[in-house]
Amino acid sequence: MRRRILLLILCLLAAGGSWLWWIMPPAVAIAMATTGPALRAVYATGSVEPVHWARVGPAVRARVTDVMVQEGQRVAEGEPLARLDDREARHRVEEAEARARFAEDELARTRTLVTRDIASRSALDRAEAEARAVGASAEAARRRLDDYIVRAPSAGVVLRRDVEVGEVVDTPASLFWIGELRPLRITAEVDEEDIAQVSEGQPVLLRADAFTGQVLTATVGQITPKGDATRKAYRVRLTLPDDTPLMIGMTVEANIVLRRTDDAVLVPPAAVRDGRVFVVRRETVEHRPVEVGVQGPRAVEILRGLARGEAVVLNPPATLADGQTVRLRP
Structure with missing residues (x-):
């Protein structure tokens, strides 16, 4: 008899625990919708180069007998740069x-x-x-x-010299780079899927390893009409300001700004599921569709459907329904 009574008590306790678990509201984590800048941009990579420059190579294959200029030296058009064995x-x-x-x-x-x-x-x-x-x-x-005298094709500064006396050079070689130190530009490559969104005059935000934590600026100056079918990309020239700290030859990451909103409504990515969010009102949730804008790794822009200061559920459970009571997770 005692054994039957003890077994009955255990069954009642188990049933009561299951009932309590069933009726207890799910615990959720929440975050507040905030405002901040949202940036929609096209990503590209490129390198810094002068606007006016030229590679200079030999017209014939021969041995170099004399190099007459040094890097940083200014030369006139037609001035001899090097002599070959003639x-x-x-x-x-x-x-x-x-x-x-x-x-x-x-x-x-x-x-x-x-x-x-x-x-x-x-x-x-x-x-x-x-x-x-x-x-x-x-x-x-x-x-x-x-042809045995390598001459400057235009006036400018010797930006780089890649030849020494005694070397045997051929026509594909580039012995000198001649150009002007200013103005500078960036030649970047934009994927063919994004090029239709890019137009001249758009602002560009730049990041370079040489200037960690510093955001530099440029402007879209020119778009090459013909793309590269092999690389599936288009060449875009980005105009740099005269006071840019970037140097010739540096590589940069560029974000061509398509749209910028300084006071956008932002929520964590974990709050958005299938174009909807759960908004917490007192102790219940409201299932609300939203229009999503820029999506980043740390925040998602909400264009419509949510206001600043509203609380949204993070990683909402699959069983969460509109109007359901919830409790905050400790």
């Missing part, structure tokens, strides 16, 4: 000039023979044609000597 080219010039002199001598003799009716007019025509051809060849050989 000994073989000079020998070709001497040979071509010798042939030209011989052709001229032959032409003079043929003219004398024609005046004495010893040679025909056709022989004179051939001699004149030969003299012109050989002379043109000699002139071309003389002009090719200038």
Whole structure:
């Protein structure tokens, strides 16, 4: 009998505990909707370069015999930057000039023979044609000597020098970078999925590893009309202000601002589920649809459906329903 009574008591206690668990409101965590800046932007990466600059390379393959400028030096248009070994080219010039002199001598003799009716007019025509051809060849050989001097294509500063005396250089090589230190720009790549949202004049926020914690600015200056089908990206030029601390060659991360709201309503991402939030009013919750704007890792912008100061449930349980009573989680 005692055993039956004890078993009955245990069953009643278990049933009562289950009933209490069933009727007890679920415990939830809440957060307050706040206001702050919300930024919708297109992400891009790029590097800093001068607006006016050029890579300078050799016109022929040869060994470098002299480098005449240093980095940071200002040069004029056409000024020699480096000399290449032109000994073989000079020998070709001497040979071509010798042939030209011989052709001229032959032409003079043929003219004398024609005046004495010893040679025909056709022989004179051939001699004149030969003299012109050989002379043109000699002139071309003389002009090719200038290919052995690497010259500045425009006035500017030697931004970089990548050549030393004794190196053998070829036409694909870039020996010097010539340009102006200001103004500067950023050449960035924007994914083809985002390029339709980008337009000239949009503000840009920049981040560079050299300036940690500092937000720099730029402006969209130009969009290349033709994209790169392989990289699936478009080239965008970002104009930098004259006082920018960025230096030539630095890499940056760019956020091209599409929309900025300084007093947007913000909630944690955990509060939004399927375009809806649960708003806590006293001890019950209200299931409310909202329009979501910018979504970030720390906050979500609410465009419509929620006001600042309202409390929302974080990570709402799947069983939570509209009008249900809740209790705050300790």
